[in-house]
Amino acid sequence: MDNKKPVPLSVPNLSLEILENVKETIETGWVSTGGRFIKEFEEKIASYVGVERAVSCQSGTAGLHLSLEVLGVGPGDEVIVPTATFIAAVNPVKYVGAEPVFIDCDDTLNIDMNKLEQFLENECNYIGGKVINKKTKKQIKAIVVVHVFGNPANMEKLMDIKEKYNLKIIEDSTEALGSYFLEGRYAGKYCGTIGDAGVYSFNANKIITTGGGGMVVSNNEELLDKIEFLGVQAKTDPLYFIHDEIGYNYRMTNIQAAFGTDQIDRLESFIQTKMENYNLYKNAIEEIDGLMILPFRTDTRPNYWFYSVIVDKEKYGISRDELLKKLNNNNIQTRPLWGLIHKQKPYLKNQGYNIEKALFYEENLINIPCSSNLTEEEVSLVVKNLKELKR
Ligand SMILES: *Cc1c(COP(=O)(O)O)cnc(C)c1O
Numbered sequence: 001m002d003n004k005k006p007v008p009l010s011v012p013n014l015s016l017e018i019l020e021n022v023k024e025t026i027e028t029g030w031v032s033t034g035g036r037f038i039k040e041f042e043e044k045i046a047s048y049v050g051v052e053r054a055v056s057c058q059s060g061t062a063g064l065h066l067s068l069e070v071l072g073v074g075p076g077d078e079v080i081v082p083t084a085t086f087i088a089a090v091n092p093v094k095y096v097g098a099e100p101v102f103i104d105c106d107d108t109l110n111i112d113m114n115k116l117e118q119f120l121e122n123e124c125n126y127i128g129g130k131v132i133n134k135k136t137k138k139q140i141k142a143i144v145v146v147h148v149f150g151n152p153a154n155m156e157k158l159m160d161i162k163e164k165y166n167l168k169i170i171e172d173s174t175e176a177l178g179s180y181f182l183e184g185r186y187a188g189k190y191c192g193t194i195g196d197a198g199v200y201s202f203n204a205n206k207i208i209t210t211g212g213g214g215m216v217v218s219n220n221e222e223l224l225d226k227i228e229f230l231g232v233q234a235k236t237d238p239l240y241f242i243h244d245e246i247g248y249n250y251r252m253t254n255i256q257a258a259f260g261t262d263q264i265d266r267l268e269s270f271i272q273t274k275m276e277n278y279n280l281y282k283n284a285i286e287e288i289d290g291l292m293i294l295p296f297r298t299d300t301r302p303n304y305w306f307y308s309v310i311v312d313k314e315k316y317g318i319s320r321d322e323l324l325k326k327l328n329n330n331n332i333q334t335r336p337l338w339g340l341i342h343k344q345k346p347y348l349k350n351q352g353y354n355i356e357k358a359l360f361y362e363e364n365l366i367n368i369p370c371s372s373n374l375t376e377e378e379v380s381l382v383v384k385n386l387k388e389l390k391r
């Protein structure tokens with residue numbers, strides 16, 4: 001089973017038509033943080049997810065950082081985050097001088113809303129509109145919710161919790177551009193557009209890419225003004241260079257946006273391919289004893305960004321780690337779930353609440369190739385490997 005051509009986990013799907021845009025940036029000299037593509041890309045994203053306005057930035061991480069800052073999270077505060085996520089969802093909490101509190105995931109891989117509610121109810125006091133952590137005596141100001149692998153988190157429950165406890169919600173939608181709700185209070189609403197702020201990423205492994213980049217959306221105009229302002233060095237007077245606050249160099253470049261305006265037009269076709277490949281995998285993997293592909297929520301239209309397979313060692317015959325190793329040796333790029341964040345060195349002293357499920361998924365999950373340019377033949381090759389490696 002020596003596959004000559006590697007099957008990558010997740011790679012960009014770029015068209016040469018982007019060169020036309022890039023050529024224009026070179027010819028006009030607009031290669032930096034000004035130029036028509038930036039505005040156009042922001043407008044296209046805003047209109048796609050159905051909001052008034054979007055503000056671009058250098059990365060998803062930068063967008064999360066700015067969102068926390070403008071929502072008033074600062075030194076001495078705490079922010080509730082999931083432990084089963086990519087670390088970029090958590091690090092910005094530290095950038096603003098706050099500390100994270102880690103919550104478990106449920107079987108959707110998203111933050112467990114019941115445990116979140118139990119934590120707020122049992123481990124915190126709610127006095128005068130403020131949530132105070134009983135253990136640390138610190139105020140909890142916000143929750144960062146991640147729509148893991150493009151599967152929407154339960155926003156109805158989360159927004160109820162927000163109302164009840166007066167908390168800010170930041171939707172880390174870096175993996176979920178294009179996912180939306182089909183049923184309930186938020187039917188028709190896109191991930192990222194429900195909380196106080198939503199953040200998208202255009203890093204190379206995301207569903208669309210600008211090489212690197214991010215975007216913040218919100219229904220709060222003032223908040224977006226502030227994010228835009230802080231992202232360009234907080235320049236109060238552009239002629240005399242007056243700065244009344246500490247800002248950042250967090251702007252997206254026109255070259256990045258030149259990629260984005262083309263990529264966003266292709267997003268729906270990428271999601272279509274990802275859905276078709278997911279269904280091919282699903283039908284095949286259902287036949288393999290000991291493997292299970294995780295479902296996406298059926299009351300949503302997910303973007304099918306990453307596919308997750310759970311390995312039952314007893315039934316499958318080899319362990320998750322053996323399977324990972326063998327697939328990678330066979331040139332089929334797979335990886336485990338991220339190392340849980342509460343176990344990472346910088347976060348060992350932070351509080352974690354009842355973390356159990358995340359440990360199971362950390363131990364038993366693999367992500368299989370899922371690029372939007374993955375062919376049917378490649379899917380078959382992955383499936384063939386999964387069948388033949390069973391003992
Ligand atoms: C990719 C990702 C980010 C960060 O986005 P960048 O654009 O790479 O900075 C944040 N959170 C999660 C969950 C991600 O997957």
